[in-house]
Amino acid sequence: MTQRTDVVELLEAQHARIRTLFDEVARTAGEDRRRHFHDLVRLLAVHETAEEEVVHPFARSHLDDGETIVGQRIEEEEKAKQALALLDDMDTDSPEFLDRFAALRQDVLAHADNEERYEFARLAEVADKGRLESLARAVRAAEALAPTRPDPGTDTALKNVAVGPVAAVVDRTRDVIRKAVG
Template sequence: MTATREQDVVELLVDQHNQIRRLFSEMDGAQGDRKREVFEDLVRLLAIHETAEEEVVHPVAGRRIEGGQKIVEERLHEEDQAKHMLAELYDLGPDKPEFDVRFQALKNAVIQHAEREEQQEFSTLREKVDKDTLKRMADAVRAAEKTAPTRPHPRTPESAVGNILAGPPLAVFDRVRDKMRELVKSGKGNR
């Protein structure tokens, strides 16, 4: 990817999928504080990524690709399952003995989900949607990510409307919690 060329939505999301894969790989060898940091990065990226996909990409795919509604419903179901798994892991914490086995199940589910998105949804979007629209969709994904929650919220609906209604208040809560965690970690919140 060259810095002078603007990414379209497919390139942006595939890059994010690759970041997610790298974080999963990094988790395999991480321990202690590093394991917790990598897991928190992964949680944040997955939460933001899935919210943006649900708000921007899935609605377009559902309308523009043949059989799109069925494909989107399947991806939303997978995302809902992963959101529940991720929330349980987040509550459990990476230092618990059962974390690693459950984390491997999440890793397998998310990687399979990403592969299905890339093969069934993204490749068809590239064929059916013009380049300018794909670039505008990338801008819309970036905008959606700015107001997306940074943690999984399994009780929120898996839809664009659900995310638009519930996402911003949850995002404010999550981002305040993230800042407080950063303060405590830096020692500035302990005075």
């Protein structure tokens, strides 16, 4: 993924990557599916944490009815985090996984569309290019410290800051172990 300087471009590029990973998981099997799924889980966890720490607080304070817009996105994100947590340790080739994965895919893609329409497009209306670039840098910094697993219940910046660094170390250690074992 190329480096994006604008937060809206950055997040929309990540959404495109998320869509591609959903497709990869759906069309593969075995070790390939497992690898694509873990890539998807990592990207979703990091992406959502950065949004919760950087984008949502900005949207709350700068968008008309920002509280409502962000509240709806957080409800969607929490539902996805819970589904991801259940799927994370399942056999990726099992029928139960595939059914739950299909439902997750539909929910996450609807969530991404809602973000792009109701939150991201409006960010570009209220922030100048410099602010959008500054937000992109903040998103990248938050992603560097974000957990790589979904953490249901960490739907605010304060909770993410408290849980994030410890969860990130645990998650990244688990990632290394899975890669070595896998």
